Amino acid sequence: MSTQAMNLQFHTTGGEDYLEFLQRLEFFQFSCVLAVIAFSALMLRFLQLKFRGNGGATTLAVGWTKRRGIASLEFLLVLIPLLIIILAFIQIALMMNARLHVGYAAYAAARSASTVVYSETDDEPIGVLLNSGEENAEKWQRIERATASALLPISPGSATAAAKAYASFSAAQVIEDQSFGGVDFGIDGMAAAGRLTAMVIHRAGDAWDGTRIQRSAVKSLYTDLATTVWINDRNSGGEMRDGSEQSGTYDLTSSDTLSVSVDYEFWLSVPYAGRAMKLAFDAAWILQSRFLTPTLTISDTVVVTAWRKRKAF
Amino acid sequence: MCVLLNKQRESQRGNAALESLMLLVFLIIPLWGLIFTMGYLGIRVQKTHEALSLSTYMFLLEREAGTDNPASSAQSTVSGSVFEGETNPLQVNVNDQEAQAVADQVPQDELRTLQNLMGSVSGRSNIAVTVTRKDPIGDFETSPIRRAMIIGGATGTYCQMQDESLNPFAAGDIGGGAMALVRVVSGGSDYVLAPFGGLPGGDPKCD
């Protein structure tokens, strides 16, 4: 039990401590898988034993039993790699689907940016974007809202899954900050998960009942957290893509085109195959807690016309 | 007979691994390959659409600015920015198509005046911008994706109206005797009227 988790007092809706709930959930899921495999093997063996033929020499009966045992083992030996391959295929197909969604999200973001950037609001002149942290920064909000609607279908709808996925890429940011030395990723992951749950409850408000609203709220929140929109390599927080920090406003008044990129942290939800996929792209993931769901950054860039007013001379 | 059955079972036991391998190679992998291909095709179509959108508007803007060959200028801009670093060609083709259907629904008297007024200006034609992109990957090269968008005329209003071939004064109201006067005033080439003011020195923007 972490001090942080206790201080933040995260609990499930049933009043149970969140950390224990998640740990038990993890154990439960793993146990289920093993149980299914074992049960399948046992059932098959039972069927074989039950329906074995009468008669025959004892030697043959013994030999026959041995052969059935070999068949079951062979079945298990074939099953596991096959399962892994199939799961991998499923995961890749889901990633392909996500890539299509991200492509559309990039188009939506670009279309939004091409007109929103060159509109005029009370605080933002034509062609100028305030950082999202500034008061009355409306343009980035609109662009990110346009993007989010395209990514909702591929975002996790359950709070647990979303929490675990979010914790993974926010924890990954902790790695990049070189805080590896003294940080318990498990604890940070719990804290992040707890925060996510609290935020979901807060966002849903009085309507915290009904699966659809829960799922919508979770999807919406996760999409907000997992998506970064870059316009000409700068995002709403004022960061540049190459890592150098830029503060203040972003002036796009003289751009003829806008290059809009969307980065989305797609959760690799297929068990085992997801982790394998993540490891293939990022070997450092091995250091992460097995509790967290890995995510992969899917990115796409769209170039659009900047619909600014053009002077004749 | 038992020996025969045993031998059968031995051969059948060996089939489990072989069967799984065959199913994997001939069913599951092709299915997955199909999924991957459909997904990749979807991404290519998206990219072609985006290229079409950018090409269309780049073409309009180049034409408005009076560029000589706006289609190829748009093509090089789009290739350079959207498909940066790639060597496969992006082609932008532009076709003018007459939009006669529009004219049919306008009252004829007004249309006649309008037709006389606008002459042969391209405002009555539609332009089809077609973007074709071949894929850089091996076997996909022979199946280029083609997307077209039909746009109404162009935004090149200023340069079009500067065009000498435009004849907005063919309206019958003015009368033939005034034509010479009008051409002199608008054409800017007759020195006789120069002292009276009104002839422009010409604007190189649309040259």
Place this chain on the structure above:
Amino acid sequence: MIRRFHKDDSAQVSFLALAASLVLVGLMAMIINTSDVVRHRIHNQEVADVTALAAATWSARGLNTISMLNILNAKLLSMTVIVNAASRTMPVVRGVHGVQTGIAAACTPFCTPWSILLQAQGIIIEPIDAGVRAMEPITRNCSGAAWSVMRGLQTASEAVRQTFGRIGYLEAPAIAARNGASSAFAVEGSLLEIAGSNLTEAGALPVSTQDRTPADFCTAMKSGGPGFVMQGYTEGEGPAEHGRGIWSDLDPISVFNPALATLGAPWIFDGFYSSEMTRLGCDGSTPEKEGQKVEFNSLPQCREHDVTATWNYYQDETDWILDGSLTLNDFVAWTPQDVDLQGGGGAIENAAAAVGADIDGAVPVVHTPTGRGVSELTGQRKVRSRGASCAGGGRSGYPIVERAMGSDIIFVGLRSHPDYTHFEIGESGLHRRATSVRSEVTGTYFLRVERDEREVAVEGEGTRSEYKYSLDAWVLVDAGEKVLEGEELTEYYEEQSGTADSGPVDSGGSCGSFPVPHLLVDEADDKLRYFAVVNHGLGEANQPPRPFWSNYFSVSPTRFTSFSQAQVYNDLSTDMFTQDWRVRLERATLLEAALQRAGDLGLGSIASTASSVITTVNNH
């Protein structure tokens, strides 16, 4: 049999493979569906963009056309000012030159250099004067070529105003349909206003000539503007100033080069130029055109405006001649000799010249005497002028003349007098009895001929008869004049433009309320925005029946709707003399504004709810 199946354990993996295959097929269907939906959404949005731009482009093109026509009218109006000023300058300059030449001749040989200079100046003046006189008919009067052109250009502007927007409305959904949309529309922003939208003006461009005057050209003529800079003019100089500079500036390129400065030409021109601009109202004063004196040339006009026509009464006679067979018809093509034939109103030749006149110059009418009698006439004299009021209706405007009834004298209207015969001048210039509407234009005349006879003794032949013919003629020399203004003046000129009987009504730099520029109306902002909605998918009637799983799974969408908004703008200068109207896409604010307005007007809570929803999802 069952045992045989159960003994065969090699099929254990197949169920897993089958399940995996089904899953993969499902995934493939999902990916195909995703790429299909995404492709349709992107394409639909593109079509909406192109639809909005198509409608807006027609508006921009129309505004550019009208701007071009306004610029041309400004140039032509400038030309009339310049030409009129020049045509008034040259006689003065020639006069000055003549005086100076006389003085120089008188002081010879001391003034020899001056005489040489004056000779050189004379050589320069000659072609200038000729050029001005050649141009003068084009700008003179309100029926000159320049005025005809300006009238035509203004008519063309009105045609563009009414048609271009409507064509845009037609073309926008046509473009959408050609790009595969099921239905589409584009509408200008002002029509989305719930209240106060003027549907009768739907489709017309947001420009108008209402409450405009020719003085609205003044700024453009004098100072130019960005639109004129685009045409090659110097910044701050319009076509009128440009022309004035060429004529009056004392530099070598000026028509009045420094050598003519001694004649005072530049300053004389400047004075007349200012006068012409004042006449237009370009100095801020009330333009003279408000209250324009118009001379009428037909009795119907006289009656319409309730003025007084003027008739001249002439008498003419022959000597004693031998021919006693002459009749009235032999005296047709009689003409008065004292009426001014150059300018002014009412002369027979001018009226005839206006008939079928070519703008390159009036063709003089040749009066061919149709009878022998005209050549015998010797003693024409004008007896009197008499006015005739046109206030009395259809037959008024004719003078009251004497008629002998036995021993009494009564007074009757000329038209009713049985002894007079009415003649008119036909289109060909030949005189004939009055038969048509031309019988009441200036130049028409009434003739009465009487014959006297006497016997004269001739030496060696006895007596012979001699005859003397006396002719009385009444000629309509003008049909009255009146100061017209406002609507009355506009209607008068509109009538003149369509009839062949129009005669000269004014000379100078203005023709009443004509021409006027088409300028942007107030609150044109929303009218320069176009909102387009495009649908793609099956129509309601063609929807397939919902599949059985639709209660558990969402059915794929069969309709896609996209919207877009385009704006017509002029970044250089938002006026109707700058030919740089362009189009661009912008954020779709019209829908939000319309729903907001609906909510404010209390048109239902749905409008307010929809408005807040739209505000959230309308992100492009």
